[in-house]
Amino acid sequence: MAPSDEDDDSCLLVVILETHENLWSALAEESESPDVGNLSLTTLLQQLLVFFNTFLALNEANELVLIAACGDQSEVLYSSPSLHRESQGPKQAAKTGNASEEVLKNLHALLQEQAARPDGDSARPAVLAGALSRALCLIHKAQLSDGGSSRTRKQPRLLCLKGSPDATEQYISVMNAIFAAQRCEVVIDACMIGASDSVFLQQAAHLTNGIYLRPKHKGALLQYLLTLFCGDAFSRSFLQLPRPIGVDFRAACFCHRRAIDLGYVCSVCLSIFCENVTECSTCGTAFSKNVARTPASKRKDPFAAFVLIDDEWTSKSGLSGFQVIV
Incomplete structure (x- = not known):
């Protein structure tokens, strides 16, 4: 029997990666501890690229968008070729090719631009609200481009990879984005790769039925990504997912x-x-x-x-x- 539209497990995954300089410095210091494990910038990128390629290989209809949150702006580093050209950022290459190649090339250009900024601009915390709002706009545009009913649309998901502490001045705008995601039935997952928890992302995962995780062994980040965040929403009903002890x-x-x-x-x-x-x-x-x-x-x-x-x-x-x- 051919699967119906309701059985379609294709997914649109938007990943928000924080690329703040303070985050990379903190990860480099923590990587020296044997209890935490090595999670340098190179190791993090290697594991993320494996996760991206695995997600795209699970279903040929899966779509992926990678957004970098850096300082006071956000940039689209990669967008699946099937998505509209308008959803790609200004730094997106004219010709879309291999996902790993696109991510590395655009991320390298972004880090160079970020390093050339004044010290005051680079010290600003990453604007999580702006990245969330941009991700929701891309999801909404992709759903409108499908042109079908809700049964034929891909399941939208958001995955936030964050390391720096929350900026309380962003509370209002972040909560507005979370409520918008909840209304649009967009699941928000969070993976904290820093030393502290995020109150914003705890509430986001709780309100949207997502997963909040702060890995104990950061060197094995790829195992967490493949086990918890790679599968579709339907597959999660068969998995023993981690539950947070409490939500702030x-x-x-x-x-x-x-x-x-x-x-x-x-x-x-x-x-x-x-x-x-x-x-x-x-x-x-x-x-x-x-x-x-x-x-x-x-x-x-x-x-x-x-x-x-x-x-x-x-x-x-x-x-x-x-x-x-x-």
């Missing part, structure tokens, strides 16, 4: 961009603040200064109390002011 649901305030455990939420636009303010900086709603002195049974509090219950924000009456309890 802390939010970052909109005023100082720092992670908080307890804060204030605007009842109009749900902006989060770490201090009691008189006016919402996002929507401009004015709050009364005498709200706390009014009895709770009589006042109409412009602030709302929200409690995180079963991963959903739920309003709760009878609280003084407005709180975020995580």
Whole structure:
């Protein structure tokens, strides 16, 4: 019996690779420890190229896009020939050939350009939100180009290879990209190759039913990639996937961009603040200064109390002011 459209396991995989100079320096220092394993830039690229070629060989209809997140910009290093020419970055070669050759050539040019920048520009953290937004735009464009129903479209997936710590000032834009991916049913996987965890990617994997992993033995990164991130979404139902012990649901305030455990939420636009303010900086709603002195049974509090219950924000009456309890 011929397989139907519903049985098609072809996938569109967009990989976001962080190419920050500080990341390569940190990996070079960690590679000297025998417990961590060798994960230099050369070793990382070798293992990634094997993973890319294996993914493309699993299904002739699979499509791959590699995006480099470097400083304040993102560049498309490789795009499958079957995708539209418009989805390729300005540094994409005019003639698409071998995947390994394209990746190495474009990455070499990108690193040279990055090294030529001033020290202030190279020290900036990689803009994860920009890379996520660009990846979602490429996925959306590829789905529109299919021209068919949702059953004939390739399964979209995002894989983030990140090493540097989160930048709290990017919280709003990153969460907007995560919610957009959740609405579009795009699975976000994360593989942290740095020394610290990522709160952003933990929440992204949790909200989109993806996989979050920080390998213990970074020298065996290829084994993790082939075992967990190479198969399609249907195959994952037969695998014993790692589950995170806990997900950090802390939010970052909109005023100082720092992670908080307890804060204030605007009842109009749900902006989060770490201090009691008189006016919402996002929507401009004015709050009364005498709200706390009014009895709770009589006042109409412009602030709302929200409690995180079963991963959903739920309003709760009878609280003084407005709180975020995580």
